[in-house]
Amino acid sequence: MTPQPDSHATHTTSSEKTPILQVEGVARRFGGESVLRDVALRLHDKETLAVLGRSGCGKTTLLKILAGLTELDAGRIWLEGREITHLPPQKRDIVYLYQEPLLLPHLNLFENIAFGLRLRHLPQAEISSRVTRLIEELQLSDHTRKMPHQLSGGQRQRVAFGRALIVQPSLLLLDEPFSNLDVEIRAHMQTLFKKIAADFGIPSLFVTHDLKEALLMGDRWAHMRDGVLCTYPNRQAFVEDPAVGVLREIEFWSGLADEGAEPR
Numbered sequence: 341m342t343p344q345p346d347s348h349a350t351h352t353t354s355s356e357k358t359p360i361l362q363v364e365g366v367a368r369r370f371g372g373e374s375v376l377r378d379v380a381l382r383l384h385d386k387e388t389l390a391v392l393g394r395s396g397c398g399k400t401t402l403l404k405i406l407a408g409l410t411e412l413d414a415g416r417i418w419l420e421g422r423e424i425t426h427l428p429p430q431k432r433d434i435v436y437l438y439q440e441p442l443l444l445p446h447l448n449l450f451e452n453i454a455f456g457l458r459l460r461h462l463p464q465a466e467i468s469s470r471v472t473r474l475i476e477e478l479q480l481s482d483h484t485r486k487m488p489h490q491l492s493g494g495q496r497q498r499v500a501f502g503r504a505l506i507v508q509p510s511l512l513l514l515d516e517p518f519s520n521l522d523v524e525i526r527a528h529m530q531t532l533f534k535k536i537a538a539d540f541g542i543p544s545l546f547v548t549h550d551l552k553e554a555l556l557m558g559d560r561w562a563h564m565r566d567g568v569l570c571t572y573p574n575r576q577a578f579v580e581d582p583a584v585g586v587l588r589e590i591e592f593w594s595g596l597a598d599e600g601a602e603p604r
């Protein structure tokens with residue numbers, strides 16, 4: 341099946357529902373470089389769209405445009421039916437999680453997660469119960485009083501994740517959030533993310549250059565190359581697109597296995 345940019349794939353069943361996030365014709369240039377070209381996508385409630393792409397293909401630029409941190413040259417963005425194309429970041433109800441977790445250095449783990457609720461002046465009892473429950477889900481209960489500098493990289497990333505989830509934003513943007521973690525912790529975080537994302541049901545865009553991570557994290561998939569975003573109706577279509585590279589990966593691993601099997 342030939343993948344289509346999402347603007348041409350509006351007849352799929354999932355696109356018939358009202359999307360939470362709708363992006364049309366987004367373009368951005370930096371100097372002479374066309375970094376995003378006519379990007380379109382639709383994201384529905386509770387979905388995680390995994391966006392796979394090589395370094396430099398424009399993934400972060402897309403997330404920054406969605407978050408309102410970078411201006412676009414053309415295109416429009418709607419979130420929950422409201423146009424947000426030119427709204428400032430703080431009015432978008434979007435949380436953007438980077439590779440490097442951003443924590444408040446002078447607050448302990450509990451207070452870092454509670455921060456967004458305190459800003460909203462929620463009653464203390466409610467803050468306490470919501471934060472404690474989330475800390476349990478994040479498997480951080482043994483560390484609640486620790487300061488950020490006393491936490492490991494994986495723990496810090498879980499706290500950042502907790503800070504994002506507790507305020508229940510309309511959209512979560514995840515920019516290679518686990519790429520600084522070692523393989524084992526990364527696998528643990530992927531499983532934990534999947535579970536908690538499902539519990540909270542917050543729609544998210546998960547950007548990664550790691551094919552396996554894209555397959556694991558997404559329940560919809562897109563591939564970005566040279567600023568062009570292709571979305572796929574299902575996992576099979578994603579896997580079968582030669583540009584995505586699944587077959588190359590399989591050939592690589594089976595080549596290694598064959599080498600290992602040769603008699604000495």
Ligand SMILES: Nc1ncnc2c1ncn2[C@@H]1O[C@H](COP(=O)(O)OP(=O)(O)OP(=O)(O)O)[C@@H](O)[C@H]1O
Pocket residue numbers: 370371373375393394395396397398399400401402549
């Ligand atoms: N502020 C900027 N000024 C000039 N060029 C920029 C700017 N921001 C990004 N670019 C260029 O846009 C292109 C896409 O960058 P972007 O950070 O979006 O890629 P990416 O896919 O997220 O890469 P990576 O996976 O390495 O983070 C790159 O060639 C980059 O040099």
